[in-house]
Amino acid sequence: MERKIYLYDGTYTGLLTALSVIEKKREKPGNICPKGSYRPGLFDKIITITTDPAETADFLNTLEKVLVRRSLDHIFRVFLSSVQHKEMAIYRYVRLGFETQKKLDYFLSDERVKFIHDHARKVSVEAHRMRGLVRFRELQDGWLYAPIETDHYVLPLIIRHFSQRLPQKQWFIHDIKRKKIAIHNLTYPRIFDVKNYRVPELSFKEAEHQKIWQEYFKNIAIKDRKNVRLQRQFMPKRYWKYLTEMEVIHNEETCTRYHP
Amino acid sequence: MEYPQEGDPDLFQNFQFWDRPYGQIVSQFGSSKTFAKNGEGFCILYIMNTLEKFKILAESAKYDVSCSSSGAKRKNKLGMTVLGGICHSWSSDGRCISLLKILMTNVCIYDCAYCVNRRSNDIPRATFEPRELIDLTVDFYEKNYIEGLFLSSAVIKTPDYTMERMIEIVRQLRGRRQFGGYIHLKIIPGTSPRLLEIAGRYADRVSVNIELPTQKSLALLAPDKKMPEIIGPMKRLDTSIRSMIALRKKHKKVPAYAPAGQSTQLIIGATPETDLEIMGLSQWLYQSIHLKRVYYSAYVPVNTTKNLPALTTAIPLLREHRLYQADWLIRFYGFDGRELFTKNTPHLDLEVDPKASWALRHPEKFPVEINRADYETLIRVPGIGVQGAYKIVLTRQVKSLRIEDLKKMRISLKRAQYFITVKGKYHGDIPFTPEDIRERLAPEKRPALQNSSPQLNFFIQGKKEEIASVLHGEF
Ligand code: SF4
Numbered sequence: 001m002e003r004k005i006y007l008y009d010g011t012y013t014g015l016l017t018a019l020s021v022i023e024k025k026r027e028k029p030g031n032i033c034p035k036g037s038y039r040p041g042l043f044d045k046i047i048t049i050t051t052d053p054a055e056t057a058d059f060l061n062t063l064e065k066v067l068v069r070r071s072l073d074h075i076f077r078v079f080l081s082s083v084q085h086k087e088m089a090i091y092r093y094v095r096l097g098f099e100t101q102k103k104l105d106y107f108l109s110d111e112r113v114k115f116i117h118d119h120a121r122k123v124s125v126e127a128h129r130m131r132g133l134v135r136f137r138e139l140q141d142g143w144l145y146a147p148i149e150t151d152h153y154v155l156p157l158i159i160r161h162f163s164q165r166l167p168q169k170q171w172f173i174h175d176i177k178r179k180k181i182a183i184h185n186l187t188y189p190r191i192f193d194v195k196n197y198r199v200p201e202l203s204f205k206e207a208e209h210q211k212i213w214q215e216y217f218k219n220i221a222i223k224d225r226k227n228v229r230l231q232r233q234f235m236p237k238r239y240w241k242y243l244t245e246m247e248v249i250h251n252e253e254t255c256t257r258y259h260p
Numbered sequence: 261m262e263y264p265q266e267g268d269p270d271l272f273q274n275f276q277f278w279d280r281p282y283g284q285i286v287s288q289f290g291s292s293k294t295f296a297k298n299g300e301g302f303c304i305l306y307i308m309n310t311l312e313k314f315k316i317l318a319e320s321a322k323y324d325v326s327c328s329s330s331g332a333k334r335k336n337k338l339g340m341t342v343l344g345g346i347c348h349s350w351s352s353d354g355r356c357i358s359l360l361k362i363l364m365t366n367v368c369i370y371d372c373a374y375c376v377n378r379r380s381n382d383i384p385r386a387t388f389e390p391r392e393l394i395d396l397t398v399d400f401y402e403k404n405y406i407e408g409l410f411l412s413s414a415v416i417k418t419p420d421y422t423m424e425r426m427i428e429i430v431r432q433l434r435g436r437r438q439f440g441g442y443i444h445l446k447i448i449p450g451t452s453p454r455l456l457e458i459a460g461r462y463a464d465r466v467s468v469n470i471e472l473p474t475q476k477s478l479a480l481l482a483p484d485k486k487m488p489e490i491i492g493p494m495k496r497l498d499t500s501i502r503s504m505i506a507l508r509k510k511h512k513k514v515p516a517y518a519p520a521g522q523s524t525q526l527i528i529g530a531t532p533e534t535d536l537e538i539m540g541l542s543q544w545l546y547q548s549i550h551l552k553r554v555y556y557s558a559y560v561p562v563n564t565t566k567n568l569p570a571l572t573t574a575i576p577l578l579r580e581h582r583l584y585q586a587d588w589l590i591r592f593y594g595f596d597g598r599e600l601f602t603k604n605t606p607h608l609d610l611e612v613d614p615k616a617s618w619a620l621r622h623p624e625k626f627p628v629e630i631n632r633a634d635y636e637t638l639i640r641v642p643g644i645g646v647q648g649a650y651k652i653v654l655t656r657q658v659k660s661l662r663i664e665d666l667k668k669m670r671i672s673l674k675r676a677q678y679f680i681t682v683k684g685k686y687h688g689d690i691p692f693t694p695e696d697i698r699e700r701l702a703p704e705k706r707p708a709l710q711n712s713s714p715q716l717n718f719f720i721q722g723k724k725e726e727i728a729s730v731l732h733g734e735f
Contacts, residue, residue, distance in 0.1 A: 100658075106657050106658040107658055107659070108651050108655045108668075109659070109664075109665035109666075109669050111668075131346050135403060135404060135405070136402065138403070146404070164340050166339070166402060168337055209399055211311065212314055213403075215311060215314060217349065219318045221351035221352040221353045221355075222322055224560050225355075225558075226352055227354035228352055230350075231351065231354045233354075235349065235350045244403070244405070
């Protein structure tokens with residue numbers, strides 16, 4: 001059996017072009033993969049998609065007519081997720097969407113809808129979390145720098161928030177895993193790729209302000225109500241690495257693990 | 261000449277202006293004691309730096325539980341507030357940190373028995389200079405540590421004197437620093453109407469803490485405070501807030517006046533009030549003074565006084581949790597406070613949650629049919645919350661539900677199974693008898709997580725703003 005594999009360039013526009021092509025052909029794809037992560041199979045027939053902004057725009061227009069805004073948001077969020085086979089899940093969701101139209105999101109017990117909702121939700125939750133957990137550090141030239149490591153690619157979802165929050169500051173957020181950097185230089189934020197980024201020196205005041213914050217953080221907990229489990233539930237350990245207030249604890253714990 | 265005594269509040273007020281300017285000290289975190297006695301009658305005063313003040317004044321502020329940053333929309337050159345609020349961190353007691361919660365001073369003329377800062381306690385005292393606090397707030401805000409400032413204070417000299425200085429701090433923040441973050445301003449009981457009027461202009465939320473639910477308890481433990489001095493400002497603020505909202509509807513340019521409304525806090529377990537009395541008060545506050553939130557704070561013994569529980573008394577965490585649950589039922593589930601109690605039980609059931617307890621007292625109302633019951637009935641089913649009911653109502657429009665569908669929709673049937681039928685069939689593993697079901701539900705004994713919180717849900721549309729803030733573990 002021959003499987004048709006659609007390869008796209010890994011961008012959202014690319015994925016939408018692919019979906020549009022598939023929709024026009026009206027045949028079920030075997031798989032849709034970003035170029036980089038495709039492993040050749042014996043019976044695969046490869047169709048490479050050339051990203052076409054015009055076609056994407058047309059397709060988006062159609063989608064906007066057929067579906068409600070919320071469904072489109074779900075699709076974008078799942079695209080940002082790092083879950084496996086998200087492209088096929090999006091394809092199935094869109095397919096169902098053409099049948100059910102505006103009522104698509106009412107089918108909560110349908111596997112296709114459920115998958116999209118669950119993963120869109122995971123991405124939204126992480127984005128919301130990061131709006132709180134991003135920690136800026138002041139560099140010597142006055143720029144604010146924040147490194148993050150997230151499960152999903154939430155950078156596009158959070159930069160608007162930060163550019164409204166700190167419109168008159170110069171800041172950048174560095175997604176370390178995905179090697180992306182969002183820069184806001186007094187106007188609006190833009191995302192760039194970076195290869196190797198070495199963090200410049202922190203400003204002179206920074207260490208002291210961090211110390212005050214850490215001290216505050218330690219003091220604000222009511223000792224008699226200690227509940228570390230609850231703390232971890234809200235703020236999972238994987239995010240601690242770049243949290244100014246947890247840095248000390250994080251490093252201490254890592255040290256005792258390696259040098260008992 | 262008389263030397264000032266250790267712990268004498270006046271001492272510290274007098275030495276206020278001895279503080280070195282903030283800019284110079286920040287870079288020298290030396291270790292210095294607050295002050296120490298040297299020989300007979302001599303008093304060496306160390307001048308505190310920002311870090312030390314910070315420690316003292318944050319320490320004293322932490323018993324105020326409110327930390328919500330939700331309910332307001334505001335934008336400025338520096339910062340903005342988000343309607344749903346944002347948590348920035350969680351401290352090791354599992355509570356959300358959203359605002360920089362701090363006292364302006366812990367020097368107090370009052371002597372409330374339950375409070376660490378009371379006049380008669382011998383503790384280090386400190387007072388912030390406005391500039392110090394403003395700089396810190398702005399810096400923390402820019403680093404994204406916090407969503408805003410929660411400024412509270414002990415009472416120096418008079419309530420008005422204290423309030424004036426607090427207002428000065430927020431006025432400068434909003435004015436000169438163009439701060440658009442969230443500001444929660446505590447109102448000192450007994451503040452004059454003139455200052456109340458100004459306070460609401462700068463703050464997003466204002467709050468007067470009731471602390472003790474009855475005049476009797478107040479007289480016993482906080483003799484300097486009177487009920488009318490607490491409720492009076494609340495009523496006045498409510499009138500202003502309401503009239504400003506009405507005005508804003510007509511003219512867009514009218515500035516916001518405490519857009520996130522009022523809240524208050526009640527201490528649980530320091531005095532003998534029943535849950536019925538407490539919930540009665542809460543309901544009255546919600547209905548008559550339109551409060552946004554009432555916080556319940558389990559009493560943490562910090563002082564020994566004959567009128568108070570001993571220092572070793574366990575903190576009534578479970579009771580606090582039940583009160584929060586009951587509070588939710590009133591605010592989001594359409595319950596009336598009176599439904600939660602009976603003549604013989606003025607306290608909430610500690611074994612099962614208030615909703616289950618109500619359901620078990622009303623077996624005639626159950627089981628309900630999932631495919632037909634309306635939203636208001638569904639949210640009253642134990643185990644089905646606002647989200648669950650919403651999902652059910654939504655999905656029902658396109659298909660009739662089977663038991664598998666409920667499972668797929670992640671609606672937990674563990675507790676709900678005893679109270680529902682699906683397509684006319686009852687799915688509980690034991691017959692519908694309140695006593696037996698109670699047994700099944702009771703093991704839920706672990707002091708559950710207060711404000712246990714499903715994350716922000718994007719399914720809920722209508723009540724989103726209102727509910728969002730409580731859903732993501734925020735206080
Ligand atoms: S007024 Fe009472 S509760 Fe407030 S700080 Fe002073 S002693 Fe404490």
